[in-house]
Amino acid sequence: xxxxxxxxPGQSAAPHQHRLAAGIDLGTTNSLVASVRSGVAExxxxxxxxxxxxxxxxxxxxxxxxxAAAREAAVDDPHNTIVSAKRLIGRGLDxxxxxxGKLPYRxxxxxxxxxRIDTVSGAVSPVEVSAEILKVLAQRAExxxxxxxxxxxxxxxxxxxxxxxxxxxxxAKLAGLNVFRLLNEPTAAAVAYGLDREAExxxxxxxxxGGTFDISILRLNKGVFEVMATGGDSALGGDDFxxxxxxxxxxxxxxxxxxxxxxxxxxxxxxxxxxxxxxTASRVDLQVDDGEGRSWQGELDRDTLxxxxxxxxxxxISACRRALRDAGVSPEDITDVVMVGGSTRTLRVREKVGExxxxxxxxxxxxxxxxxxxxxxxADVLAGNKPDDEMLLLDVIPLSxxxxxxxxxxxxxxxxxxxxxxxxxxxxxxxxxGQTAMAVxxxxxxxxxxxxxxxxxxxxxxxxPPMVAGAARIRVAFSVDADGLLHVxxxxxxxxxxxxxxxxxxxxxxxxxxxxxxxxxxEHAGExxxxxxxxxxxVEAARVIEALQAxxxxxxxxxxxxxxxxxxxxxxxxxxxxxxxxxxGDAIKQGIGQLEQACEFYVERRMNSNIRKAMTGHKVDxxx
Amino acid sequence: xIDLTKNYFDLFGLPVAFVLDVGELSDRYRELQRVVHPDRxxxxxxxxxxxxxxxxxxxxxxxETLRDPLKRAIYMLQLQGFDTGLExxxxxxxAFLMQQMEMREALADTRSHANPEARxxxxxxxxRGMLKAQVAELAVQLETATQEQLEAARESVSxxxxxxxxxxxxxxxxxxxxxxx
Numbered sequence: 001x002x003x004x005x006x007x008x009p010g011q012s013a014a015p016h017q018h019r020l021a022a023g024i025d026l027g028t029t030n031s032l033v034a035s036v037r038s039g040v041a042e043x044x045x046x047x048x049x050x051x052x053x054x055x056x057x058x059x060x061x062x063x064x065x066x067x068a069a070a071r072e073a074a075v076d077d078p079h080n081t082i083v084s085a086k087r088l089i090g091r092g093l094d095x096x097x098x099x100x101g102k103l104p105y106r107x108x109x110x111x112x113x114x115x116r117i118d119t120v121s122g123a124v125s126p127v128e129v130s131a132e133i134l135k136v137l138a139q140r141a142e143x144x145x146x147x148x149x150x151x152x153x154x155x156x157x158x159x160x161x162x163x164x165x166x167x168x169x170x171x172a173k174l175a176g177l178n179v180f181r182l183l184n185e186p187t188a189a190a191v192a193y194g195l196d197r198e199a200e201x202x203x204x205x206x207x208x209x210g211g212t213f214d215i216s217i218l219r220l221n222k223g224v225f226e227v228m229a230t231g232g233d234s235a236l237g238g239d240d241f242x243x244x245x246x247x248x249x250x251x252x253x254x255x256x257x258x259x260x261x262x263x264x265x266x267x268x269x270x271x272x273x274x275x276x277x278x279x280t281a282s283r284v285d286l287q288v289d290d291g292e293g294r295s296w297q298g299e300l301d302r303d304t305l306x307x308x309x310x311x312x313x314x315x316x317i318s319a320c321r322r323a324l325r326d327a328g329v330s331p332e333d334i335t336d337v338v339m340v341g342g343s344t345r346t347l348r349v350r351e352k353v354g355e356x357x358x359x360x361x362x363x364x365x366x367x368x369x370x371x372x373x374x375x376x377x378x379a380d381v382l383a384g385n386k387p388d389d390e391m392l393l394l395d396v397i398p399l400s401x402x403x404x405x406x407x408x409x410x411x412x413x414x415x416x417x418x419x420x421x422x423x424x425x426x427x428x429x430x431x432x433x434g435q436t437a438m439a440v441x442x443x444x445x446x447x448x449x450x451x452x453x454x455x456x457x458x459x460x461x462x463x464x465p466p467m468v469a470g471a472a473r474i475r476v477a478f479s480v481d482a483d484g485l486l487h488v489x490x491x492x493x494x495x496x497x498x499x500x501x502x503x504x505x506x507x508x509x510x511x512x513x514x515x516x517x518x519x520x521x522x523e524h525a526g527e528x529x530x531x532x533x534x535x536x537x538x539v540e541a542a543r544v545i546e547a548l549q550a551x552x553x554x555x556x557x558x559x560x561x562x563x564x565x566x567x568x569x570x571x572x573x574x575x576x577x578x579x580x581x582x583x584x585g586d587a588i589k590q591g592i593g594q595l596e597q598a599c600e601f602y603v604e605r606r607m608n609s610n611i612r613k614a615m616t617g618h619k620v621d622x623x624x
Numbered sequence: 625x626i627d628l629t630k631n632y633f634d635l636f637g638l639p640v641a642f643v644l645d646v647g648e649l650s651d652r653y654r655e656l657q658r659v660v661h662p663d664r665x666x667x668x669x670x671x672x673x674x675x676x677x678x679x680x681x682x683x684x685x686x687x688e689t690l691r692d693p694l695k696r697a698i699y700m701l702q703l704q705g706f707d708t709g710l711e712x713x714x715x716x717x718x719a720f721l722m723q724q725m726e727m728r729e730a731l732a733d734t735r736s737h738a739n740p741e742a743r744x745x746x747x748x749x750x751x752r753g754m755l756k757a758q759v760a761e762l763a764v765q766l767e768t769a770t771q772e773q774l775e776a777a778r779e780s781v782s783x784x785x786x787x788x789x790x791x792x793x794x795x796x797x798x799x800x801x802x803x804x805x
Contacts, residue, residue: 019667150667180666224654321802325795382666392658419688421662421681481677482662544669596671603672607679610659615637615652 019150021180021383022141023188023375026130026154026168028086028237029210029342031055032369033137034376035145036385041192041376043369044144052368053140056083057132059119066136075269078261079106080119084239085129087211088115089171090164130171138177151180153379155371157212158184159232159398161444162456162486169483180382182483185209186216187227187393188374189340192365194220201335202228202327206353206361207371208316209341211237215320217327217334223390229326229417230398231319236312238275238343244308245271245300253288253296263290278302279345306348313352320356326417337361342368394419397480399454404441406431408450413478416446420484425477427493434466438474440490461490463497533585541579541588544595548572551606559605571598631703632686642700642766646691653687693759694784697777700766704774715782724786727751731794744798751791758784 022035022044030052034043043051050068058070058081065073074081082105088096093107093115108116108123116123134154142149154177156168165182172179186205193199200220207214214232218225246267250256255263270286277284283301290296324330337353339361344350353361365373381391396419402412405428414424430438438461445453464472473493480486491498548568556565571594578591596603633640636652658664660679665672689695715721730747737743758780765777 181663221650221654224657226654318803322799325799378663382663384667390658392654392661392663394657394661419684421677422684423681479681482680592669596669600671604675607660607675611656611679614655614659 018385019383020142020145020147021376021379021385022138022145022149022152023183023372023377023379024134024137024152024154025185025188025369025372025375026086026133026156026171027055027209027371028084028212028239029055030368031133031137032372033141034369034372035141036376036380037145041373041380043372044141046140053133053137055086055133056081057085057129058082059121059124061120063121064132066132075262075265078265082117082119082124082126082129084211085126085133087235087239088126089130090161090167091115091126127167127171127174130168131174134172134175134177138175149177150383151178151379153181153183153188153375153382154179155183155185155188155375157207157209157232157234158186158214158216158227158230159212159234161234161399161454162401162484163454164234165484169485179483180379183375183378183393184214184216184227184230184395184398184484185371186214186230186340187218187225187395188371188378189338189365190216190218190220190225190374191377191391191393192370192374193336193338193362194225199336202329202333204320204323204334204337204357205340206316206320206337206344207232207340208343208349209237210239210343211235213237213316213319215316215323217323217329224392224394226394227396227417227419228329229323230396231323231326232398233315233319236315238272238341238346240312241275241309241343241346242268242271244312245275245305248300248304248308249286249288249298252298253290255288255290255296259290274300275305275346278305279347302347309346309348313349316349317352317356320353331357334359338365338370339363340367340370395482395484396420397422397484399444400446401456401478401480401486402443402453403428403476404439404443404450409448410443410445410450410453413476414480420480421482423477423479425475428474428476429470430464430467430472430474431469433469435469435472436464436466437462438464438490440476440488442478442486442488456486457488459488459490461492461497463495464492465495465497467494534583534588537582537585537588537592538579541575541592544592545572545576545579548595548599551602555606555609559609560602564602568599568602571595632690632699635683635686636690638690640700640703642693642696643763644690644696649687649690653683656683693762694781694788697762697766697781697784701774701778701781704769706774706778715779715786717779717783720783720786724790727790731790731797734797740801741798744794744801748791748794748798751787751794755784755787755791758787 020035022033023041025032025034032043032051032053034041045051046053053067054071056067056070056074058065058073058077060080070081071083074083096107096115106118108118114125114127116125138149138152152172154168154172156165160168168182169179186207189205189207190203194203200222202217202219205214205216205218207216212232212234213236214230216227216230218227220226246264249267249271250259255267267288270288274284274286278300283299286298286300288296334357337357337359339350339353344353344361344363344367350361350363377391378393380386396417397414398416400412400416401414402410405411411426413426414422428438439458440461441450441458442456443450443453444456447453461474464474475491475493477489477491478486479489489498549572552565552568556568560568575591575595579588582588582591631640636649636656638644638649638652657680660676660683662673662676662680665676668676689699727747727750734740734743734747762777762780765773765780
């Protein structure tokens with residue numbers, strides 16, 4: 001009840017418990033969880049003391065195994081062991097073929113746009129695989145922190161499109177987590193760095209992970225992180241370095257691409273090791289056994305590695321150039337370049353980035369942990385543990401959003417790098433006499449042709465009153481929330497016919513699918529759901545009541561007339577009685593809704609009063 | 625609710641004037657977002673979340689409008705009841721239109737120029753200079769705000785739209801040339 005909890009200066013808000021929250025870096029290769037404990041954000045270790053959880057899930061007949069044990073099995077059990085699920089999440093089967101590297105999975109031929117991988121425990125979607133990883137991390141956090149998480153912040157690549165964001169949120173829902181916010185990875189890194197150094201100015205965050213690349217340009221000013229531009233490639237990362245090295249080895253060793261999946265996996269592993277070793281050594285020895293008794297020996301030196309990966313590194317520099325242009329700044333304006341993601345350990349990457357920005361990149365926070373740490377700091381703020389905190393993140397949408405118009409062209413409605421939340425509308429008209437329906441095709445991307453952009457959703461506005469062509473006025477409104485998720489609405493203005501969609505990605509799970517999965521997981525829980533629900537709602541009701549009382553004490557007299565105050569107090573008493581006596585969680589929930597409705601005018605007045613207060617001190621007369 | 629009858633200047637506590645201190649505007653924008661941003665309401669009930677979302681959206685829209693001189697000018701003309709729609713309002717300044725055509729041709733010829741990057745730089749600088757000159761004119765026109773001056777401001781807006789479009793095309797070409805390096 002944040003609005004009602006805003007305290008007067010010098011007066012503390014109603015005391016409340018520290019609410020447990022965590023930041024999760026759901027990475028392509030590795031994942032981490034972090035939390036703020038005694039004022040310090042740190043990553044949380046597992047029982048064995050390891051912080052990094054390999055993002056690998058192995059399905060066995062007994063269930064899912066997540067982490068290092070699963071990764072070890074990747075070579076022996078390639079079909080049932082899913083690595084880099086993040087590269088598949090929110091994508092359609094047809095898109096997977098365009099991804100770099102070879103996927104050893106058997107995809108089920110199901111009647112669904114969502115790719116499902118056949119395993120011994122059935123067909124699984126990338127969303128479910130990600131949910132398994134999230135569950136393990138959440139359990140780790142709850143065990144370490146000693147309580148239930150009220151919410152989490154999950155990081156996503158800034159360049160993730162709407163479908164990939166939706167799918168990530170679906171995975172969290174499936175894992176039973178309350179998502180406070182999806183946070184862009186570079187922004188999270190900036191938070192970890194910026195708060196650490198109190199560094200004002202314009203910063204570039206270069207984030208090269210296992211499977212994704214992001215570049216963000218942001219300005220830090222008195223605790224506000226304002227993203228100016230973001231760019232990148234959601235299918236480019238250190239894994240691609242491994243693939244080009246693995247391909248080079250295959251070429252050298254005379255191994256064909258028809259080699260067994262286990263060997264291909266092993267080669268990729270060798271390639272990764274070689275790449276990592278070359279961060280310190282100038283050359284490494286290589287040995288490959290092809291499993292049929294033949295073996296090959298050779299060596300890889302740093303120059304050859306550089307040659308192999310240079311085209312990929314160049315792609316990232318091009319993206320940096322674009323982001324700078326979008327932000328309207330030049331390389332000299334950049335105060336710091338922060339390196340994030342394990343792949344920035346590759347020396348060639350540091351060298352090229354330093355060259356481009358003409359400054360030594362910062363590498364002093366562990367690039368593997370910095371994102372999780374930033375997410376934990378944001379989670380702590382969003383949980384309401386720091387009501388006086390100055391930190392605020394203002395992020396942008398990474399890709400333009402638009403709709404299809406005549407001739408297969410895309411009309412952009414919200415351009416990329418617009419600060420969110422944002423709402424924009426545009427009017428369209430009918431092009432045929434008597435046209436009564438209009439198809440709205442929502443797209444994301446920078447190109448002009450529909451076929452070059454990503455299709456997010458289609459829906460139809462029906463019941464347009466018949467008119468001559470060009471007479472109808474159809475308003476299509478886009479709104480993007482603070483998570484970067486899109487909602488679209490179309491309305492015929494003369495008659496007020498409406499149609500709207502919550503943009504459900506073409507490659508996401510449907511609500512029914514998620515509900516089914518949740519149901520089947522709950523059936524095994526064997527918990528008294530009804531009692532739990534009553535308890536939850538009682539806690540929620542108590543929170544609302546407490547907040548409202550604090551608000552009334554603070555400014556009830558100032559903002560409410562005597563009659564209004566009585567109305568509010570009566571409604572408050574009503575909920576209190578209900579919460580004590582009810583045996584049905586839904587009834588309490590309904591009561592909370594009724595109280596909120598009764599107090600709506602008061603909440604709005606408080607918001608206005610807060611806005612006025614924020615702007616006092618600079619009234620118009622100050623300028624006269 | 626932020627009072628929707630309030631204009632964007634009022635929202636930021638600024639006088640309705642074309643000339644404004646962008647630094648000041650940004651400071652107030654950040655202060656306002658501290659109050660209304662949805663992140664401040666992450667653990668709040670749905671009703672408050674919706675309210676915050678709506679307010680923050682509005683504040684972003686207002687900020688984006690005021691920050692950009694062209695959008696700010698269009699907005700101020702709208703406040704004065706002027707229709708700035710593209711179809712009805714295009715410039716009749718023949719000399720300007722002629723100059724635009726020449727600049728377009730120059731842009732198209734850049735690719736075959738001996739030193740395309742330098743030529744493009746020159747063009748971009750020229751367009752920036754012209755945009756700046758229009759902004760200076762707008763400051764006078766919108767300050768005086770007689771019917772005649774507002775009409776002239778509408779004309780300036782239309783010219784800026786031409787120039788902006790040209791500038792974006794020049795930037796797109798710049799990006800294309802950079803990719804080739």
